[in-house]
Amino acid sequence: MIRRIKLPGWIVIVFLLFGITFGVNQAIAQVLKESSEPNEPNEKIADSSVYPGLNIKTKTKETNLYTFSVSQPYTENKQINKPIDEWIDQQKKEFTTSIKEHKNTLEENDFRAHLNIQLETEKIADKIYTLEFEAYHITGGANGMTKMKSFVIDLNQNKLLQLDDVFQLNEASVKDIQKLILDELHSNQEISIYIFDDMAEKVLKDPEKWEWSVSRKGMTFYFDEYEIAAGAAGAIKVEIPMKKIKPYLNKKFAEKIDVKIPEKEKGKEEEQHPEDIAKLDPDGKYVALTFDDGPHPEVTPRILDTLKKYNAKATFFMLGSQVEYYPSLAAKVAEEGHEIANHTMNHQDLTILGLNQIKEEVRQSSNIIEKATGKAPTLLRPPYGASNSDVEKAAADLEAPIAMWSVDSFDWKSRSAEAVNEEVMSNVAPGSIVLLHDIHPSTADALPQLLTSLDKQGYQMVTVSQLLELWNEKGVGPHYGKIR
Structure with missing residues (x-):
């Protein structure tokens, strides 16, 4: 015989369940709260940065359930910061969702989840930088997940450069670039066996969905794990040398990156003398x-x-x-x-x-x-x-x-x-x-x-x-x- 729970009993149970769920969510949400501190509205960009106009913050967190480390660049321009911050926040949200899904497994196996977002910065012209992110998170299992993202920023114009700022986009040039990427994918013996041509062609069909960056050496195109290949290939970077990609560049942009940037002046290096380590008194404090x-x-x-x-x-x-x-x-x-x-x-x-x-x-x-x-x-x-x-x-x-x-x-x-x-x-x-x-x-x-x-x-x-x-x-x- 099933005994019905009277109304007051249901209320108690509902509140208990709500409290448990709320507590778990609040605890895990700290990964977002404590790592998503917005930049101050008028935050000053330090003069000591080797990249004028661009700064970086490294935010870390450690708990019994997870660790994370995030390298987060920022400028004084909110419109440039916004898409970068949004992408980083999206990686954090995916990480917290995965922690929630695997919380019991993490605790049972005494394993801490980990999120690492690292950054490589390259100066390609005066106040024009390529920011290349690699986000890796693992919440259990033998392997984690890697995602890649790049931004090209022009602080002279205070804007994120789009594909048509860099390329002369027309039907012919798009087809040529697609072929360059596919040829490079198949020339790499380590990953070619994992490539799914139909998936690669589908991703490359729409240039607006390309993930790319540019440097003086050439163009790099990025593909997340499983996007165009089997998981064993991991995240994929395809690098096209400048001599191959240059015919398709926007002329104004080509002129900018062709301007020779003087090497940094090297002052006379003072002769380095290793410091003598003073002998300490064994009884000293x-x-x-x-x-x-x-x-x-x-x-x-x-x-x-x-x-x-x-x-x-x-x-x-x-x-x-x-x-x-x-x-x-x-x-x-x-x-x-x-x-x-x-x-x-x-x-x-x-x-x-x-x-x-x-x-x-x-x-x-x-x-x-x-x-x-x-x-x-x-x-x-x-x-x-x-x-x-x-x-x-x-x-x-x-x-x-x-x-x-x-x-x-x-x-x-x-x-x-x-x-x-x-x-x-x-x-x-x-x-x-x-x-x-x-x-x-x-x-x-x-x-x-x-x-x-x-x-x-x-x-x-x-x-x-x-x-x-x-x-x-x-x-x-x-x-x-x-x-x-």
């Missing part, structure tokens, strides 16, 4: 402050000023993607005597990458940092502190000791100067390595009081390498520093 995710055009200079005022040295774990935009700022960090270290190129969770991919993330960042600062970083800090045997092997092969931390300031979470100081001073001990980030204004706000408090307790600020030498710690690590 030392702490190593470390700053991740920079350099940031507004926050890093404030931190440098404070460190200089207190005669304190620190270690900066830099992202290659940030240094690419702000090389002069990275150089300033080095010039002021701070230790320069590697935080990878794109802040990916290295534990979900293969060994060669891990090495490439480290090498690419290292090359950019060395070019900017004149110093090759030796220490490596994996993003999110995520490490496994492949990460350790890559670090060993590249002779890059892994430096973690023993005190987390949680500045990335609290965004409060007072909370940062309380967290650090409650947990610091002689030999601690403290995790901070030079991308949050609140961290710069916290630093003067933090250094004052550490000084009053007799601490001296040193670099991570100085601590490792004091302890005679060698090898790949990971090295964590001392805790209470």
Whole structure:
């Protein structure tokens, strides 16, 4: 016999179900809320960017359920920012939807979902840039999903360039370009066996749906996974050399990119002298402050000023993607005597990458940092502190000791100067390595009081390498520093 639930009982059940659903949705929605902070209406573009008129923000988040890292460029022009922001937001929405669908599986398998949106920027003429995005997300299974998107922006005209701004579009030229793309697809032996010609021809039929970018070397056309080929081919990039594509270019645009851009003036490089690492007193009170995710055009200079005022040295774990935009700022960090270290190129969770991919993330960042600062970083800090045997092997092969931390300031979470100081001073001990980030204004706000408090307790600020030498710690690590 089925017993009917009276009206009050139904109301209680409905509210319980609503509360559970709302709670789950609210928790997962943080990936959108905390990573979609809009640019301020009159946000100033930093003069220190190597790409005039163009800046970048790297936004990261870590929870028990997921991690993400998003490289987000922006200009002072809302009409240029809008389509870029909309595409990035769409990737985040797809990611959160997938998390909801796989939440139980993620928890059962103790696996964290991951979203990484990385950016490559190329200057092709004065204030004309190609922005190439690659979005990768994984929420379970053996493989994730990769999507690619590009934008060509002309800051002289304050507009996103469309296909007809670049090409002379007519029926004949469109057919010729389609053939160039198909020929290139079939000439690549690694992917040709996976291509579905009918799908490729259907996608190429409508030029308005082409995903493309342009550089001085030629044109690149992009296809998402499964769009024109079997999944084994992955996301596909087709590159057409300029000598083949040039006959179809819009004349005005061709003139712009043919103008020879003078190479950047190279000032006389000052002779580099490795700093002598002072021998530390084994009984001394030392702490190593470390700053991740920079350099940031507004926050890093404030931190440098404070460190200089207190005669304190620190270690900066830099992202290659940030240094690419702000090389002069990275150089300033080095010039002021701070230790320069590697935080990878794109802040990916290295534990979900293969060994060669891990090495490439480290090498690419290292090359950019060395070019900017004149110093090759030796220490490596994996993003999110995520490490496994492949990460350790890559670090060993590249002779890059892994430096973690023993005190987390949680500045990335609290965004409060007072909370940062309380967290650090409650947990610091002689030999601690403290995790901070030079991308949050609140961290710069916290630093003067933090250094004052550490000084009053007799601490001296040193670099991570100085601590490792004091302890005679060698090898790949990971090295964590001392805790209470």
